[in-house]
Amino acid sequence: MAPTTPQEPGLSAVPSYEEEQSQARFDALIDQDSRVEPRDWMPEKYRKTLSRQISQHAHSEIIGMQPEANWITRAPSLKRKSILMAKVQDEAGHGLYLYSAAETLGTTRDEYNEQLLSGKAKYSSIFNYPARTWADMGAIGWLVDGAAIANQVPLCRASYGPYGRAMVRVCKEESFHQRQGFEILLSLSRGTEAQKKMAQDAINRFYEPALMMFGPPDEQSPNSQQSMAWKIKRFSNDELRQRFVGMIAEQVKVLGLTLPDPELHFDEEKKQWIHKDLNWDEFMAVIKGNGPVNAQRMERRREAHREGAWVREAAAAYAAKQAQSEVA
């Protein structure tokens, strides 16, 4: 962080010469499409925005393990079980390196974790829907990971270095997950009537929440503009949603299944995909904590933290003893 001199309250409204210089350097980095690194000066709002965004992303990975972990012990073949375990484990890994990226902004992982457990921090609201059937493992992979990729591929070029680099790794694995999800649905769609029905039902339930993962429509998303100016975000919510819905509209044909959206079509004149109106009231309700399994997800995370307290304490005590004996 750049050195700051103590100031009279109120004086901060007028930037000092040093601050103006720092701001100019930061603006130049952004203009040149260069990367901002942890030791560079950055505006407080940029830091806060990133800190919130990266930690929310990390929290989403961690909470997002739950719906899929729910099916590991019941996976219908050993190969599927193995693939699903690897996937959920990848998510823990993503959480770890996203927390590392977020820590470079000056907040510790413990603090971020506290924000999650206290309910102060949010995570992707899609994970507040239950994974009811095995086909949900397919729909989550194809639609939820697919939407995540559409969101995240541009983030690989985010102006903040540690975030962009973390996203490169995350995206590679996510795209692998999406293929696996699609493959699950493909197997089901070529299977028995019951399997086909299961696949269609999962798509029906996840389609709309997946589209809402891109966030509110552009005109209702005030923070997006600033994020785009800072080159954290490269495309607007609606642009990304467009791109995604066009992609899945094609892919669903391969499955021989349908998207639950009779209005979905490509408008040749506007050169864009038109989808049905999404239920933003439900979206807001889920964000506020009223989704089907918000309470369950939070309790599970708190429980793991609570039950693991003695283990972490013991590990810390042991490490302290070791450090002491090395000094002695």
Next chain:
Amino acid sequence: MKHEELDEALDSFGDALASATRVTPGNALRPEDIAVDGVKPSEEVAQYALTLGDDALILAQRMSHWISRAPELEEDVALGNIALDVLGHARSFLTYAGLAWDKTEDDLAYWREEEEFTSLWIVEQPNGHFGVTIIRQLIVSIFQNLLYKQLTESKDETLAAISAKAVKEADYHRDHAIQWTIRLGQGTEESAAKMRHALEILWPYVDEMFRDEEVHQNLEGIAVLPSTLRSAWEEEITAVLDAAGLEIPSTGQAMAYGRRGEHSEHLGYLLAEMQVLARKHPGASW
């Protein structure tokens, strides 16, 4: 659908997917390869491979439950890794055993009844708290490490090949269990007490691991007689417990005969959960 068509469909995901490659641990010697290249084992070898596969399968099922529930994220990854490795071993041994009876790994995992499973009681014991899982891991991974090491010299080439891969992974599992045993044994009063408790509830299932059964007979040079592993195992685990400030408990030994299909009360629930979906859709492929 043909492979080409599927590839084409998957290609429509775009460039983001092109770079996606990942080899999951446990896949280096794939069960599919064993199924294709493997020589059909004799009935005796198949029965023996089945015991190895069952131990690994039941343990993997237990371990996999930890993912998303571990004391810290690093352990979600580590325990997940272990579960994944062990499941890989199970798949290889079961695939190999199944060749003798024209059965797949899934036929054996999902369509056998409880009394047909030949796993040891130690692996079906519930996870309990983290310390219980660690002690179970300590007991089993030292055992499996010694066992697989010996099996790499088996006259049966497939068993030797599976074990050659498994031993490297079991070595890491052993390390993980040893480090946590020492850390928790020497951590706080509370953690030490929990570890002593874990040892007490799991020790009764130690004898069974080393009992030579009918399934081990007539396989000289192919199978490892479990009784021959006991002294090395005891030496190693005693050293670890010493370092952890823990002791071998003075508990009795359970009359456990998992190899003969006689199980504790825990296995039924584990299998019910594991098999429920597959059994709901007979003949389906996934």
